[in-house]
Amino acid sequence: MITYEFLQQYWWFLISLLGGLLVFLLFVQGGNALIFLAGKDEREKELIVNSTGRKWELTFTTLVTFGGAFFASFPLFYSTSFGGAYWVWILILITFVFQAVSYEFQTKAGNLIGRTWFRVFLALNGFLAPLLIGTAVGTFFSGSKFVVAKEAVGNVAAPTISKWATEWHGLEAVASMFNVGFGLAVMCLAIVLGALYLINHIEDDRLAADLRKWLKISFGLFLIPFLYVVYRLFTMEGFAVDTEGVVYMQGGKYLQNLLQMPMVLSLFVLGVLLVVGGVAGSLLKPTFRRGIWLAAPGAVFVVMALFMIAGYNNTAYYPSTADIQSSLTLANSCSSEFTLRTMAVVSLIIPFVVAYIAYAWRQMDKQSLTREELDTSDKY
Amino acid sequence: MIESGLVDWSRLQFALTACYHWIFVPLTLGLSIIMAVMESIYVIKGDLFWQKTAKFWMKLFAINFAVGIATGIILEFQFGTNWSNYSWFVGDIFGAPLAIEGIFAFFMEATFFAVMFFGWNKVGKRFHLLSTWLTGIGASVSALWILIANAWMQHPVGMEFNPDTVRHEMVDFWALVMNPVASSKFMHSVFSGWMTGAVFVIGISCWYLLKRRETRFALSSIRVAAIVGLAGTMAVMFSGDKSGVQTAEYQPMKLAAMEGLEKGGKRAPFSIVPGIEVPGMLSVLATHDLDGFVPGINDILDGYTDESGKVMPSAEDKIARGKRAIDAFSTYRAMKNESPSVADSARKVLQENMPYFGYGYLQSRNDLIPPVSLVYWAFRAMVGLGAFFLLLMTAILWFECRQTLVQKRWLQHIALWTMPLIYIAGQAGWIVAEVGRQPWTIQGLLPVNAAVSSVSVGAVQTTFFIFVAIFTLFLIIEIRIMLKAVQKGPEIEHK
Known part of the structure; x- marks a missing residue:
């Protein structure tokens, strides 16, 4: 029987999946963060830009679909978070806006500010977008300062139902070590994935050696915030919800969620092992180039598990520290049963979409990108 | 209390983003079809000339496409950042087409755009052609779902208000999809894109004719573009008529503003x-x-x-x-x-x-009147220019069929200088549709002052000017790059 509650859980699963896929596809950003670090000369920079440049639309599209899916399934989150944490989302969007044009503009005659600046925009997007997205997602556990009062619709002079309780409008998130740690972990993970993707996609020994060096550095840097975030996550109080929908603080809530949902625990552990396996394989064996295909599902699984412990098992996934009862739960923020049911039918198309993306990806990447190809084919 | 000026600045920011977005989208919609037709001719005839012709227009398409994407993402998220009450009050209905657009259309565009642009030497001819068509179809499917969402704002159907959840909730998905306003809006917008693509291709091709270079390329491009453009114009006229009747029925105030009609009657x-x-x-x-x-x-x-x-x-x-x-x-x-x-x-x-x-939520009867002069003149600009484009494309095709277009330098000059006019017509159309329905975000249900987010005026002013600077910079760069690319030319006949 497909109940309203089941549909809420199903849609949170899809949000988790899209979130996981988005983090995996942030390899584009991670790769761009390495333009000036791993790319020693113009040719190497060109290889990196042209490698990530053939996938950037997928990351962009996943971000847009992630937003659209959240809007359709949990509109109160869309309303509260985007309208409240205004500056964080605007900054994220601006970095993506610059990225969108930079590929196309960078080498074209007449681009006004020169190739280097557009590559700087790509690199800035590479660092900042994962950092800011990660910081924003950190608030799914640490909370944000907002109040939701649906009665406000009856107040003609001030009908806005969700209000941010601080003038910082999202920038206050960086005052939390946990949020910043979350952001740094996502940023370093993106660079790890970017390095692994480039190692796989580009056939160039000199660049590969540099990429492996940066893989080692970025993975080492990733471990620090990641372990900190995991430690905090498993020891901090969480925002639990009782059967009446009342939100209350519960010690070790997120660790309990993990232990009480063995499937999610398995997903998390498997994800971590796959990421470690992908990185270790690439670092230990210089001829091993398929690390991305271990780390990619690993990243997806870890992120999915984190979203699941944020929203499943009677947990408020977008908690408010200004008014705990304003916290968003799957039940109080979701769309109507009719809409969730209709959209669930629409979601059946997703495997078909994934299949044609995989087919086109395979067709395009049958051969690795080489210096020679840049001379003979279309390029950015 | 809503801060004074917040609604106007939020409207201005949304209008700015939508106007800039609508500079780039029509060309994407129209040029994608024109270059897909050109590549089809290449695959059918096997003549490399048509491949090179298609590739040249693809180069310009890609430059334009990037800025369209950049402005589009801001537009989507602005529903949340600046219209948060709207997002909750009608998100149960409005979010669905946005999500469907992402799943059905964006991935199609994104996936096959990469194949179209970089796949010439990597995939077979037919798969490449399919990718080119799917890029264009993806853009149109994207427009379809956005316009279904927009049509619902103009003529809300298939929902009920639930006072327990304090929002409108969808009760009939097919009423939303089959909304009569959606079909006319889709046709009017997408086919106006075909007109934009056609005027763009004809204008640039006429520049080559005036410079007496790339003659075969220019004439071949003109032939394809004029046919696509004329087909688009017919569809725009048909859907425009339908749209007029619907406006009279569902949004009479908008129609009255379009005509500046104070006292009506038979x-x-x-x-x-x-x-x-x-x-x-x-x-x-x-x-x-x-x-x-x-x-x-x-x-x-x-x-x-x-x-x-x-x-x-x-x-x-x-x-x-x-x-x-x-x-x-x-x-x-x-x-x-x-x-x-x-x-x-x-x-x-x-x-x-x-x-x-x-x-x-309205204070007085005057709140119901949209800016009449702006809407009145925008409507005249749109219709007047539309009629001019019909004449121009007919004349171009006529002389091209008679093989005398090369001698008609006066017509080539007109076609070249018509290029900015198609953008003015597009912007005017947007003003008629969106400014004409003020003060409503959703006709009769939610005025702008009840839909806005609770952010400070200063924050919205700051982001407004940031977007003005970014979008204007992008527009200037795009025009410069396009001009350079056009000056360089397709380099077909020199080889």
């Missing part, structure tokens, strides 16, 4: 420009009947009885009933646990007055 005249009118023409256009009744601005504000005998309340009456609905909503919310009988009667009052709920 055999209403169509205004060519102030002082020059065609008697009865507006009635024919709006109702397909010379004796059709078309209400003017004052009729709508004062209340009137339409042809079917239905009494339309005055603005004051609507506002009073709206306030009654909002008061009943508050009573229901306050009493639903304490006094179910009081809550029940409040709910009945709410249901009776729900069609006027949004009017309750």
